[in-house]
Amino acid sequence: MVENLQNGERSRPFDGVPLIALLLAAIGAVLIGILVTSVAGAVSLSGEGEAFGTTLLRFLNTYGIIVPVLQLGFGLYMLSLARRLVGRSLSGAVWARQMLLWLLVLVTVLALQAYSQAFSGDLFTSDELTTAAALTTAGLALLWAFWWLGANLDRFEGVETLEQTSARNAWNLLVPTLVVLVVVAARPLEATFIASLTDRRFASRAEYGFVGLDNYARLLGVRLDVIDCAKTASGACEVNAHGAVVFPRARDVLDESYVALRFRELNIIDLPGRTSRLLISARDRDFFSAVGNTLTFTVFSVSLELLLGLFIAMVINSRFPGRGVMRAAMLVPWAIPTVVSAKLWEVMLRDNASGVINQVLLSIGAIQSSQAWLANPSLQIPALIAVDVWKTTPFMALILLAGLQTIPSDIYEAADVDGASKLRQFFSLTLPLLRPTIAVALVFRTLDAVRVFDVFNVLLGRQQLSMATYNYEMLTQSQQLGYASAIGVVIFIIILLFTIGYVRILGVSAE
Amino acid sequence: MTTASMSQIRVDAEGRRIGWRYRLGRIGFWALIIVILIYTLFPFYWAFATSLKTERELFAPAALFPQTATAINYESVFSNNQFLRSLVNSTVVASTTTLLALVVGSFAAYALGRLRFRGRMLMLYLVLAMTMFPQISILSGVFDVVNSLGLFGSLGALVATYPLITLPFTVWTLTSFFRGLPAELEQAALVDGANAFQTFYLILLPLTAPALVTTGLLAFIAAWNEYLFALTFTTINPTAQTVPVAIALFSGRISRQEPIAEIMAASVVVTIPLIALVLIFQRRIVEGLTAGAVKG
Numbered sequence: 169m170v171e172n173l174q175n176g177e178r179s180r181p182f183d184g185v186p187l188i189a190l191l192l193a194a195i196g197a198v199l200i201g202i203l204v205t206s207v208a209g210a211v212s213l214s215g216e217g218e219a220f221g222t223t224l225l226r227f228l229n230t231y232g233i234i235v236p237v238l239q240l241g242f243g244l245y246m247l248s249l250a251r252r253l254v255g256r257s258l259s260g261a262v263w264a265r266q267m268l269l270w271l272l273v274l275v276t277v278l279a280l281q282a283y284s285q286a287f288s289g290d291l292f293t294s295d296e297l298t299t300a301a302a303l304t305t306a307g308l309a310l311l312w313a314f315w316w317l318g319a320n321l322d323r324f325e326g327v328e329t330l331e332q333t334s335a336r337n338a339w340n341l342l343v344p345t346l347v348v349l350v351v352v353a354a355r356p357l358e359a360t361f362i363a364s365l366t367d368r369r370f371a372s373r374a375e376y377g378f379v380g381l382d383n384y385a386r387l388l389g390v391r392l393d394v395i396d397c398a399k400t401a402s403g404a405c406e407v408n409a410h411g412a413v414v415f416p417r418a419r420d421v422l423d424e425s426y427v428a429l430r431f432r433e434l435n436i437i438d439l440p441g442r443t444s445r446l447l448i449s450a451r452d453r454d455f456f457s458a459v460g461n462t463l464t465f466t467v468f469s470v471s472l473e474l475l476l477g478l479f480i481a482m483v484i485n486s487r488f489p490g491r492g493v494m495r496a497a498m499l500v501p502w503a504i505p506t507v508v509s510a511k512l513w514e515v516m517l518r519d520n521a522s523g524v525i526n527q528v529l530l531s532i533g534a535i536q537s538s539q540a541w542l543a544n545p546s547l548q549i550p551a552l553i554a555v556d557v558w559k560t561t562p563f564m565a566l567i568l569l570a571g572l573q574t575i576p577s578d579i580y581e582a583a584d585v586d587g588a589s590k591l592r593q594f595f596s597l598t599l600p601l602l603r604p605t606i607a608v609a610l611v612f613r614t615l616d617a618v619r620v621f622d623v624f625n626v627l628l629g630r631q632q633l634s635m636a637t638y639n640y641e642m643l644t645q646s647q648q649l650g651y652a653s654a655i656g657v658v659i660f661i662i663i664l665l666f667t668i669g670y671v672r673i674l675g676v677s678a679e
Numbered sequence: 680m681t682t683a684s685m686s687q688i689r690v691d692a693e694g695r696r697i698g699w700r701y702r703l704g705r706i707g708f709w710a711l712i713i714v715i716l717i718y719t720l721f722p723f724y725w726a727f728a729t730s731l732k733t734e735r736e737l738f739a740p741a742a743l744f745p746q747t748a749t750a751i752n753y754e755s756v757f758s759n760n761q762f763l764r765s766l767v768n769s770t771v772v773a774s775t776t777t778l779l780a781l782v783v784g785s786f787a788a789y790a791l792g793r794l795r796f797r798g799r800m801l802m803l804y805l806v807l808a809m810t811m812f813p814q815i816s817i818l819s820g821v822f823d824v825v826n827s828l829g830l831f832g833s834l835g836a837l838v839a840t841y842p843l844i845t846l847p848f849t850v851w852t853l854t855s856f857f858r859g860l861p862a863e864l865e866q867a868a869l870v871d872g873a874n875a876f877q878t879f880y881l882i883l884l885p886l887t888a889p890a891l892v893t894t895g896l897l898a899f900i901a902a903w904n905e906y907l908f909a910l911t912f913t914t915i916n917p918t919a920q921t922v923p924v925a926i927a928l929f930s931g932r933i934s935r936q937e938p939i940a941e942i943m944a945a946s947v948v949v950t951i952p953l954i955a956l957v958l959i960f961q962r963r964i965v966e967g968l969t970a971g972a973v974k975g
Contacts, residue, residue, distance in 0.1 A: 345783055
C-alpha cells in the first residue's frame with residue numbers, strides 16, 4: 169500500500185501546494201499591508217498635539233469602519249487558508265478554491281474595466297494598460313491555482329461532510345448578495361453617519377472639518393420661551409387699538425443666543441390669563457414644517473387608502489363577469505411611474521377652467537370659483553394626498569382582496585343562519601380575519617408615505633417640502649452634504665421607530 | 680314582504696330569489712364598478728385627450744373630447760432626441776437591473792430556501808430589513824459610493840445602485856418559492872450524482888420559472904419608475920437621463936410655456952408598454968404583490 173502510494177506520488181512531478189499557499193499568503197499580506205499603511209498615514213498626518221478623536225474621525229471619514237474590518241478579516245482568513253493548505257487539509261483546499269474563484273471574478277471585472285479605460289483613452293501612453301496587464305497576469309495565476317486545486321483534491325486529507333458542503337455552497341451563493349448589501353446599503357449608511365458629523369459640501373473638493381453634533385443641534389434645535397406681555401408704566405399689559413394684548417418681539421427680550429443661533433418662531437400658544445404666551449422656536453423651521461407636511465400626508469393618505477381600498481375590495485370580492493379586466497385596470501395606476509401620475513394630475517388640477525377638476529366641481533356646484541389647487545398653500549397638501557390616494561388605493565385594494573379571498577365563505581353562511589346582519593358580519597368576522605393582511609399593507613404603505621419624494625418634488629418643487637425632498641434640496645441645491653446627511657440619519661431613525669412601533673402593535677412577524 | 684314580491688317569486692340559477700331588492704342591488708353593484716373604473720382610468724383618458732389637443736384648445740375651458748384632434752404633439756415627442764434617448768436609457772437600465780437582481784437573487788434565495796447552515800436566520804432578517812430600507816436617508820452616502828466608483832452622472836450609477844431597491848424583495852419572494860418546492864427533488868438529484876450547482880440550474884431553476892417571471896416584472900417596473908436616484912445622479916448629464924427624469928424636466932420644442940400637450944403625449948408613450956405588461960401578466964403580478972402580504 170505504502171509503496172504504491174509513493175509510486176503514485178513520484179509519478180506526479182509537480183506539487184503546487186506551496187506555490188498556491190504562497191499566493192494566498194501574499195494576497196492576505198497585501199490586504200493587511202494596505203490597512204496598516206492607511207492607519208499609519210492617518211496617524212502621521214495628525215499634527216502636534218492633535219486630539220486622538222480628530223485623528224480617528226479623519227481616518228473613519230476616509231476609510232470608514234466596514235472596509236478596514238473586511239480587509240483585516242479577509243487578510244487574516246487568507247493567511248489561515250495558506251497555513252491549512254500547507255497542512256494538507258481538505259476543507260482548507262475546498263475553501264481556498266472558492267476564495268480563488270471569487271478573487272478571479274473580481275480581478276476579471278477590474279481587468280475589463282481597466283482595458284475599456286485603456287482603449288477609450290490614449291492607447292500606450294496611459295497607465296491603464298499597465299494596470300490591465302498586471303491584472304491579467306494576476307487573473308491567470310488565480311485561474312491556474314483554481315484549476316490545480318480542483319484537479320488535485322485527492323492530495324489533501326480529511327473529509328467534508330454533507331452539512332459542511334451545504335454550508336459552503338450556501339455562503340458561496342450568498343457572496344454576490346453580500347457584496348451588493350455592503351456596497352449599496354451598509355457602506356452608504358456608514359458614510360452618511362460619518363458625513364453627518366462634518367461640514368462637508370456636495371460635489372466639491374473644498375477642505376472640510378469635523379463639527380461634532382453641530383448639524384444635529386441645528387436640525388433639531390428647539391426652544392420654548394414664555395414671553396410676558398409688554399407692560400405699560402403702571403405695570404398692566406399694553407393693549408393695542410383692537411383690544412389685543414401687545415407682546416414684544418422675541419428677539420428683543422430673549423438672550424443673545426436666540427438671535428445668534430438663528431431661532432425662528434414655529435408656533436405660539438396663548439397661556440391662560442392672556443398676559444403671557446408660550447413661544448416655540450426652532451433653528452431650522454423648514455425641517456419642522458417638512459416633518460409636519462410629511463406626517464399630515466402620511467396620516468391622511470394611508471387612512472384614506474385603507475378605507476377606500478377596503479371598500480373597493482369588498483365590492484369586487486364577488487364573482488362577476490369582467491373581474492379580470494377590473495383587476496388589470498386597477499393595476500395600471502400602480503404600474504405607471506409616480507412622476508407620470510403626478511404630471512397627469514398636474515394637468516387635471518390646472519387652476520382655471522381648462523383644468524378638468526375645477527370644471528367638474530364648478531358644474532356640480534361644489535365650488536364657487538376655480539381653485540388654484542397647486543399654488544394655494546392650504547390646498548397643496550390635500551391635492552398631493554388626492555394624487556397619492558388615486559395612485560395607491562388600487563394596490564391596497566388588491567392586497568386586501570387577496571386577504572378577503574382566503575376567508576372561507578362557509579363562516580358567512582353560518583352567520584347568515586344565525587341571523588347576523590351584514591354589518592355585524594363585517595365587524596365581527598371580516599375585519600378580525602383580515603387583520604394580518606391589513607397590518608402588512610399598513611406597514612408597507614406607511615413606510616412608503618413617510619419617505620414620500622416623487623409627488624412632492626414634481627408637483628411642489630421647493631414650495632412645500634416633505635422630509636425626503638428637504639433632504640434632497642439640502643444636498644443638491646444648498647450643497648450642504650454634511651447637513652443633508654444629518655437629515656438622512658434623522659429620517660432613518662424616524663422610519664426605524666415607525667417600523668418597531670408597527671411590529672410591536674400589530675405583531676407582524678418575519679415568517 | 681310586499682304583495683308584488685309575494686305573488687311572483689322567481690329564482691335565479693343559484694336558487695336566490697329575484698326580487699326588486701335583488702335587481703336594485705345588481706344595479707347598484709354595477710354602478711359602483713363603473714364609478715371605480717372611472718376613478719382609476721379617467722386620468723389616463725384625460726392624458727390621452729389632452730395629448731391630442733392643439734395649443735389653443737389647451738387654454739379653452741376643459742372639454743371631454745378634443746375639438747380638432749392633432750398628432751403634432753406625438754410628432755414632436757418622437758423627434759425629441761432627449762426623450763428618445765431617455766427611453767433607450769430606461770430600457771437598458773431596467774433590463775440590466777432586472778437581470779442582475781434575478782441572477783444574484785436566485786443564488787441567494789436557493790441558499791436561504793433550500794440549504795441548511797448557521798447564520799441562515801440572520802441573513803433572512805437582514806434581507807427583510809433591507810426591503811424596508813429608506814433609500815432617501817442614505818442619499819448622500821450613496822452619492823459617496825457612486826462618486827468613488829467614478830460613476831456620477833452616468834447610467835452606471837443607476838445600474839450600480841438599483842439593486843438596493845430590487846434585490847431585497849427579489850431574494851425574499853424567491854426564497855419563499857424555493858422553500859415551497861418538495862425536498863425529494865434534491866435528494867433524487869443527489870442520488871444521481873448532481874452537485875449543488877447542477878441541482879440548482881437543471882432542476883430547481885426551471886421549476887421556479889414562473890416565480891422568476893413575476894419577480895422580474897416587479898423588479899423591471901420598480902427600476903423603470905425609480906426617480907430619486909435617477910434625478911440625483913443623472914441630472915448633470917442630460918444624455919444619461921431616464922424616463923421619469925425626462926418627463927419631470929421635459930422642455931418642449933414648440934411652445935414656450937410648459938408644453939402640457941407634449942408632456943401628456945410623452946406620458947402616454949411611456950405608459951403604454953407598462954399597461955401592456957400589466958394586461959399580459961396581470962394574474963402573475965397580483966400573485967407576486969400579494970404573496971408576502973397574505974401569508975403573514
